Amino acid sequence: MLAVRGSLLPVLFALLVRCDPAQAVADLLDAASQSSSLSSALRLLNSTIGGKLRTAVPFEKACFSIVEGLHVNVSAAACAALQTNYTNPVYRVDYFGAYMLPQWETCQASSVTNGCLLDSNNVSNPLAFDGVDCRLGNVPPYYINVHSVKDVQAALAFSNLTGVRLSVKNKGHDYKGRSSGRNTLALWAGVFTQDVYEFADSINRTIIGGYHQTVGFSGGYFLGGGHSILTPVYGLAVDRVVEVKVVTPDGVYRTANECQNQDLFFALRGGGGSAFGVVIESTHRTEPKFALQAAVLRFTPTGSDLADWYSLLVNNSLQWANDGWGGHIVGPSLIHVTPLLNTTAARASMQPAIDFVTARNGSAVIEELPSWLAFFEKYVPSAQAAVGPELDLGTRLLPSRLFSTASGRAQLSALINETLAFASPYLVAGTPWLYKPRAGAAGATATTPAWRDAVWHLSVKWQFEYNDTLAARADGYRTLSAHIQRFRDLAPESGAYFNEGDVYEPDHEVAYWGTENYEKLLAVKRRYC
Numbered sequence: 011m012l013a014v015r016g017s018l019l020p021v022l023f024a025l026l027v028r029c030d031p032a033q034a035v036a037d038l039l040d041a042a043s044q045s046s047s048l049s050s051a052l053r054l055l056n057s058t059i060g061g062k063l064r065t066a067v068p069f070e071k072a073c074f075s076i077v078e079g080l081h082v083n084v085s086a087a088a089c090a091a092l093q094t095n096y097t098n099p100v101y102r103v104d105y106f107g108a109y110m111l112p113q114w115e116t117c118q119a120s121s122v123t124n125g126c127l128l129d130s131n132n133v134s135n136p137l138a139f140d141g142v143d144c145r146l147g148n149v150p151p152y153y154i155n156v157h158s159v160k161d162v163q164a165a166l167a168f169s170n171l172t173g174v175r176l177s178v179k180n181k182g183h184d185y186k187g188r189s190s191g192r193n194t195l196a197l198w199a200g201v202f203t204q205d206v207y208e209f210a211d212s213i214n215r216t217i218i219g220g221y222h223q224t225v226g227f228s229g230g231y232f233l234g235g236g237h238s239i240l241t242p243v244y245g246l247a248v249d250r251v252v253e254v255k256v257v258t259p260d261g262v263y264r265t266a267n268e269c270q271n272q273d274l275f276f277a278l279r280g281g282g283g284s285a286f287g288v289v290i291e292s293t294h295r296t297e298p299k300f301a302l303q304a305a306v307l308r309f310t311p312t313g314s315d316l317a318d319w320y321s322l323l324v325n326n327s328l329q330w331a332n333d334g335w336g337g338h339i340v341g342p343s344l345i346h347v348t349p350l351l352n353t354t355a356a357r358a359s360m361q362p363a364i365d366f367v368t369a370r371n372g373s374a375v376i377e378e379l380p381s382w383l384a385f386f387e388k389y390v391p392s393a394q395a396a397v398g399p400e401l402d403l404g405t406r407l408l409p410s411r412l413f414s415t416a417s418g419r420a421q422l423s424a425l426i427n428e429t430l431a432f433a434s435p436y437l438v439a440g441t442p443w444l445y446k447p448r449a450g451a452a453g454a455t456a457t458t459p460a461w462r463d464a465v466w467h468l469s470v471k472w473q474f475e476y477n478d479t480l481a482a483r484a485d486g487y488r489t490l491s492a493h494i495q496r497f498r499d500l501a502p503e504s505g506a507y508f509n510e511g512d513v514y515e516p517d518h519e520v521a522y523w524g525t526e527n528y529e530k531l532l533a534v535k536r537r538y539c
């Protein structure tokens with residue numbers, strides 16, 4: 011069932027029709043205004059969009075013998091395929107009912123299970139599915155596989171007509187669950203990062219994007235900021251987008267760039283996914299194909315090794331940022347790249363870390379790869395962030411003073427050392443440290459200015475279990491927020507990354523955008539939405 015708010019008031023459609031003369035939409039509105047029920051409105055919507063309306067099913071359904079209260083036969087083969095690939099993003103991404111952080115498939119505020127999950131720690135754990143009722147939970151019951159601007163306009167008109175809310179899903183990576191929504195009508199489309207990398211490479215170009223195969227390229231990623239391990243040299247995704255074509259909530263298809271709808275263009279460069287309309291198309295600056303140096307280091311820590319390792323990283327990261335390095339550090343594993351150095355200089359730059367790791371019998375590889383794609387294919391799929399487990403993040407952008415002064419380094423190292431007792435920090439060297447945005451409005455983006463002075467984007471995570479109680483879930487979100495609070499206290503003047511931030515981020519307007527940007531965003535919102 012879809013949620014309905016308001017009544018079906020034909021008089022309101024006129025406004026939309028005037029904004030959008032597309033005949034298909036006008037026909038829908040005209041027909042729908044004669045109809046009295048939601049199901050006939052859905053039928054009309056479906057015919058308007060050429061039969062592309064679909065009903066959703068839970069991704070995990072194949073393993074369950076009870077679905078929405080009805081007994082069904084389990085397909086052993088389909089269940090086994092699902093289990094094999096439960097945490098594989100390339101598999102999940104093809105299913106509308108699958109979200110990468112699967113707690114967002116469920117109604118988390120419900121005290122009784124209202125969802126359909128496997129145990130991601132052990133996908134064959136029968137306690138997760140035997141005799142358990144698999145429910146659609148927070149997955150939108152209807153979705154449109156969007157193929158054209160008209161599909162989106164028809165959905166907006168339908169929403170306006172019926173009061174049914176819309177959700178927009180690209181590739182389902184939202185850490186805050188904003189691409190699902192119980193009783194919403196969903197719009198689903200988009201290409202993912204690895205495909206874009208492969209295409210760019212095939213025409214001898216490099217496109218700058220995230221550290222994951224299936225993050226959507228032209229949705230939440232750039233709308234919320236978009237970091238890459240090439241960001242230190244080439245900027246954030248918001249720095250590189252040159253044009254966005256978007257259907258705003260009034261149904262109008264607009265082009266936003268440096269010359270047209272500049273206010274909207276500003277808002278779309280960091281204001282956040284689905285906040286200002288539905289993106290149909292975006293254009294991004296590319297670079298020629300280039301070779302880069304990769305540093306791949308890991309060791310097995312014992313005793314105080316991890317604390318010393320983080321201290322070494324804190325001591326060296328400003329120099330590495332100046333040398334163009336960007337990368338990720340997960341516990342005793344570091345993968346970085348720089349497009350600015352040759353192999354000899356890269357090795358010299360990384361020497362303190364190489365010595366540390368080698369002294370602990372670890373491995374340290376410094377190598378030149380011929381292209382970004384060659385690096386990505388060799389190293390990223392096995393190192394990228396996990397999907398399938400129920401995960402929540404809290405993050406902080408760590409400013410340069412914590413790396414450039416002895417007291418800052420001592421404070422940061424000590425805090426990380428304390429944190430190791432209850433959480434493992436995930437460090438992203440993916441801030442635009444060497445990148446200079448263009449002056450004035452052309453380079454103005456809506457993300458927090460804290461990005462521009464940060465050396466690390468640090469996160470800590472919390473993992474939920476498939477069967478956590480309501481109290482345990484609530485406690486998990488609160489505990490995570492308390493963990494990241496220590497880093498907010500360390501750098502109160504800084505901010506956090508909207509796309510990967512805590513759902514309970516205090517003063518989120520300031521943390522994600524900064525007061526000045528937030529006020530501008532609010533004004534744009536009032537203008538277009």
Ligand SMILES: Cc1cc2nc3c(=O)[nH]c(=O)nc-3n(C[C@H](O)[C@H](O)[C@H](O)COP(=O)(O)OP(=O)(O)OC[C@H]3O[C@@H](n4cnc5c(N)ncnc54)[C@H](O)[C@@H]3O)c2cc1C
Nearest residue numbers: 180181182183184188189220221226229230237283284289
């Ligand atoms: C495993 C993993 C790895 C990640 N790695 C990185 C990384 O390396 N760098 C980085 O910066 N971030 C990374 N992220 C965060 C990521 O950028 C955000 O979660 C991003 O919003 C995901 O986009 P999506 O399209 O896949 O997700 P979705 O959940 O489909 O959408 C995210 C948000 O954008 C909105 N949206 C989607 N498409 C559109 C559209 N066409 N028009 C308007 N709004 C739209 C949705 O409504 C939602 O609010 C990662 C996330 C995960 C889960």
Ligand SMILES: *[C@@H]1O[C@H](CO)[C@@H](O)[C@H](O)[C@H]1NC(C)=O
Nearest residue numbers: 056057060061062063064065
């Ligand atoms: C929409 O129409 C197509 C083609 O007629 C049909 O196959 C599909 O089931 C319809 N969708 C819904 C949700 O009824």
Ligand SMILES: *[C@@H]1O[C@H](CO)[C@@H](O)[C@H](O)[C@H]1NC(C)=O
Nearest residue numbers: 075077080081082083084085
């Ligand atoms: C399940 O399988 C049994 C035996 O093959 C069959 O009789 C029954 O109709 C099936 N039930 C459903 C819901 O498909």
Ligand SMILES: *[C@@H]1O[C@H](CO)[C@@H](O)[C@H](O)[C@H]1NC(C)=O
Nearest residue numbers: 090091092094095098100101
């Ligand atoms: C797992 O997913 C991959 C990628 O989509 C696919 O090629 C493979 O066939 C899947 N395996 C099973 C058992 O379904």
Ligand SMILES: *[C@@H]1O[C@H](CO)[C@@H](O)[C@H](O)[C@H]1NC(C)=O
Nearest residue numbers: 129131132133134135136137
């Ligand atoms: C996963 O669960 C199955 C079924 O209960 C059990 O046989 C198996 O040992 C478990 N595997 C792990 C790694 O715990």
Ligand SMILES: *[C@@H]1O[C@H](CO)[C@@H](O)[C@H](O)[C@H]1NC(C)=O
Nearest residue numbers: 016022025169170171172173
């Ligand atoms: C439909 O759009 C009109 C004009 O923008 C607006 O006044 C009205 O509240 C909308 N109706 C619904 C149900 O959203």
Ligand SMILES: *[C@@H]1O[C@H](CO)[C@@H](O)[C@H](O)[C@H]1NC(C)=O
Nearest residue numbers: 209210211212213214215299
């Ligand atoms: C890319 O570069 C290679 C090597 O220089 C060349 O052979 C190839 O034709 C180029 N491809 C395109 C699409 O330009």
Ligand SMILES: *[C@@H]1O[C@H](CO)[C@@H](O)[C@H](O)[C@H]1NC(C)=O
Nearest residue numbers: 318319321322323325416419
């Ligand atoms: C980092 O630098 C501090 C002095 O600024 C020093 O005390 C500490 O030992 C260094 N850490 C490592 C691992 O070298």
Ligand SMILES: *[C@@H]1O[C@H](CO)[C@@H](O)[C@H](O)[C@H]1NC(C)=O
Nearest residue numbers: 350351352353354355356358
């Ligand atoms: C590597 O780069 C350094 C610093 O720019 C330079 O001095 C050196 O000659 C280069 N080495 C090679 C082999 O190109």
Ligand SMILES: *[C@@H]1O[C@H](CO)[C@@H](O)[C@H](O)[C@H]1NC(C)=O
Nearest residue numbers: 310312368369370371372373
């Ligand atoms: C170092 O690693 C090698 C090979 O992995 C192993 O044979 C050796 O025992 C290790 N030495 C120590 C001191 O751990």
Ligand SMILES: *[C@@H]1O[C@H](CO)[C@@H](O)[C@H](O)[C@H]1NC(C)=O
Nearest residue numbers: 314317318321423424427428
């Ligand atoms: C880390 O904390 C432990 C106590 O938990 C302390 O013994 C150790 O000296 C600290 N190490 C560093 C590098 O601060």
Ligand SMILES: *[C@@H]1O[C@H](CO)[C@@H](O)[C@H](O)[C@H]1NC(C)=O
Nearest residue numbers: 129135137138475477478479
């Ligand atoms: C969740 O399931 C596991 C086994 O899969 C069980 O050990 C645990 O007690 C369950 N937790 C709750 C809160 O029911």
